[in-house]
Amino acid sequence: MPERTYLDKEMKISQVLQYFSEFYTNFDTQKALKLLTDLNLDIHTRIAKMSKGMQEKLQLILVMSRDAKLYILDEPLGGVDPATRDYILDTILSNFSDGASVLISTHLIADIERILDEVIFIGDGEVILTSSADELRNKENASIDEIFRRCFKC
Amino acid sequence: MLRKLLKYDLKWCYKPLIVFYGLALFFSVITRVVEQFPESVIFMLIDKICCGIVIVMLINILINNFIRAWVRFIKNLYKDESYLTHTLPVHKNTIFLAKILTAIITMLTSAVVILVCLVICYGSEENWQMFQNFMEQTALLFDCSVVSFVVTMVITLFFQSLFVIFVGYFGIIIGYRANQFKLVKSIVIGFFAYIVPCLLTLGVMYGIGIFDPEVMKLFQSVSGFSMKALKTLLWSGIALYLIYDIVYYLLGKKILEKGVNVD
Numbered sequence: 001m002p003e004r005t006y007l008d009k010e011m012k013i014s015q016v017l018q019y020f021s022e023f024y025t026n027f028d029t030q031k032a033l034k035l036l037t038d039l040n041l042d043i044h045t046r047i048a049k050m051s052k053g054m055q056e057k058l059q060l061i062l063v064m065s066r067d068a069k070l071y072i073l074d075e076p077l078g079g080v081d082p083a084t085r086d087y088i089l090d091t092i093l094s095n096f097s098d099g100a101s102v103l104i105s106t107h108l109i110a111d112i113e114r115i116l117d118e119v120i121f122i123g124d125g126e127v128i129l130t131s132s133a134d135e136l137r138n139k140e141n142a143s144i145d146e147i148f149r150r151c152f153k154c
Numbered sequence: 155m156l157r158k159l160l161k162y163d164l165k166w167c168y169k170p171l172i173v174f175y176g177l178a179l180f181f182s183v184i185t186r187v188v189e190q191f192p193e194s195v196i197f198m199l200i201d202k203i204c205c206g207i208v209i210v211m212l213i214n215i216l217i218n219n220f221i222r223a224w225v226r227f228i229k230n231l232y233k234d235e236s237y238l239t240h241t242l243p244v245h246k247n248t249i250f251l252a253k254i255l256t257a258i259i260t261m262l263t264s265a266v267v268i269l270v271c272l273v274i275c276y277g278s279e280e281n282w283q284m285f286q287n288f289m290e291q292t293a294l295l296f297d298c299s300v301v302s303f304v305v306t307m308v309i310t311l312f313f314q315s316l317f318v319i320f321v322g323y324f325g326i327i328i329g330y331r332a333n334q335f336k337l338v339k340s341i342v343i344g345f346f347a348y349i350v351p352c353l354l355t356l357g358v359m360y361g362i363g364i365f366d367p368e369v370m371k372l373f374q375s376v377s378g379f380s381m382k383a384l385k386t387l388l389w390s391g392i393a394l395y396l397i398y399d400i401v402y403y404l405l406g407k408k409i410l411e412k413g414v415n416v417d
Contacts (some may be wrong), residue, residue, distance in 0.1 A: 006237035008166070008229075022158050023242050 005055045009048040013041060020062055032065035035091065058089055060150065064095040071102045077111055078153040083110050110145040119144055121151055155244045159252035160259075163230075167222045167260050174218060175267045178211035182274040183336075205366045208275055213386075214270050215364035219264045223257035224322045225339075232330045236416045246410050295381045306388065313395040321347045327406050331415050341383055351398045358394060404406070 003012040007016055013036065020027045034047055036043060039057060046054060061077060073092070077085045085108070093115055094103050128151060129136075133144060140147050185204040188296070238248060243297045273337045293303040325344025350391045363370035366385040 006234050008235055010166075010169075019162065023155075023244070025243075 001068055005047070005052075005059065007047050007055070007059070008044070012044055012046050014043040016047070016058070017043065020065075027062075027066065028065050031095070032061055035061040035065065035095070039087075053084045056080050057084065057087065057091075060091055064091055067097050069097070069100050071096055071100060073102065073104045075106055075108075076104060077106055077108045078101040082111075089115055109148050110143070113144050116144060121148060123152060140152065155242075156248050156255075158254055159244065159249060160255055163226060163252050164259060166226055167256055171215065171218060171222065171264065172327060176216050176266075178208060178215060178267060178271045179274070180223050181207045181211060189291040194393040205275065208271060211270060215264050215268060219260050220257075220318060220322060221416065223253065223260065223319060224326060226256070227253050227323060227326055228330070230415055231410075231416075232326075232336070233417055234415065239415070240414065247407055250407055250410055253323070254319070256388055258316065261315055261319070297381065297383055306392075310388065310392055310395075313392060313399060316399050317351070317402075318348070318397050320399055320406070324402045324406050327409050331409070333415070336417075347402070351394075355391060355394050358390065362390060 009017070017029055017032055020032070021029045034042070034141070036058075037063070041054065041058065047058070050058065055075065056078075060073075063071060064071070071092075076088055080088065089112060092102060092104075104112060109137065113133075117132055118134050119129070119136060120127060121129040131139075137145060141148075181204050185201060185208055188201045188204060190199055193401050230253070240246075242249075288305065289300050293300045296303055296306075298306075321344050324347045325340045325342075328343045329338075330331070330338025332339050359369065360373060363373055366383065366386065368380045369386055372383055372387065
């Protein structure tokens with residue numbers, strides 16, 4: 001899932017669901033519909049009329065409704081309010097397929113800290129640090145967010 | 155997959171085109187109806203206005219047909235939507251082919267609508283007779299039947315229109331490899347991709363003229379040339395445009411395969 005809205009904004013949600021079900025054999029339309037209902041999103045809404053946060057949620061639903069082995073999410077929390085961030089994290093946690101991995105690229109470390117298993121710090125295109133989240137916390141006696149701030153202090 | 159891609163591409167391209175088709179047909183019918191009324195200044199004025207609107211609509215259809223195909227290409231392959239396009243379980247060649255077929259299909263339907271509008275507007279026994287006479291005389295000059303002449307003209311127009319589409323796609327493919335001023339570069343490259351083959355065609359025609367004095371006469375005077383020479387030029391033109399179309403298609407395909415520089 002890229003950071004920006006990759007959907008045709010002239011489309012309605014129902015048309016996007018149709019599009020995904022036609023192209024991706026591993027797309028579960030029922031799961032997507034359920035997630036949309038939980039979110040009170042009308043499938044007849046046009047994407048252009050949705051807020052940035054709603055578009056983010058829709059994109060996440062589309063991604064998480066696929067039965068994949070690896071989910072790559074680029075800044076899934078960027079540009080959304082704190083309440084939506086919680087919804088996004090909960091959706092990620094409760095919807096990825098069994099045995100699958102989720103790779104999240106983000107600058108909002110504090111918001112996703114609670115779901116991290118492994119962390120990789122990247123600076124100037126180079127891997128600076130790789131570690132298990134718990135091990136790193138115990139070793140440094142600080143949160144991942146704090147360690148990140150120390151590591152990349154200007 | 156090609157069918158699915160085509161479905162969405164056609165839907166997107168036809169969205170505004172259908173409105174223009176409807177308006178063009180509507181005003182063509184109005185023009186025709188107004189023409190039936192007794193002659194008066196008011197009806198003549200309405201007739202002229204409707205005629206003008208029809209012409210504008212037809213030009214609009216023609217231009218929009220190409221523009222819409224190119225815009226879809228840019229949006230789908232290089233803008234935000236490209237993140238979805240390039241992650242679809244579809245080969246890049248299939249995506250490129252879908253874009254080309256979409257442009258061809260919309261081009262053909264637009265041609266049919268334009269033709270129907272013209273028939274509705276100006277179709278009369280007198281005009282039909284005039285058109286028939288013109289076609290018969292021209293076919294006679296070209297030493298072929300009317301049907302062969304029409305088919306040749308349709309093929310020529312088709313390859314030339316296809317050439318314009320390919321030139322646009324080629325300009326976009328090259329222009330969007332850059333990091334800055336992508337659109338400007340696309341337009342400049344598209345312009346040269348159009349001009350160079352045109353000059354090359356002229357050069358080839360001149361080359362033919364060196365061996366065929368009849369063809370050379372076309373370069374040297376405005377009268378006294380033979381229809382045989384024109385026929386030679388017409389067929390050479392068709393062959394050349396076919397070659398350009400194939401070359402631009404293959405080049406575009408090859409460059410796309412190397413990867414795209416999305417925005």
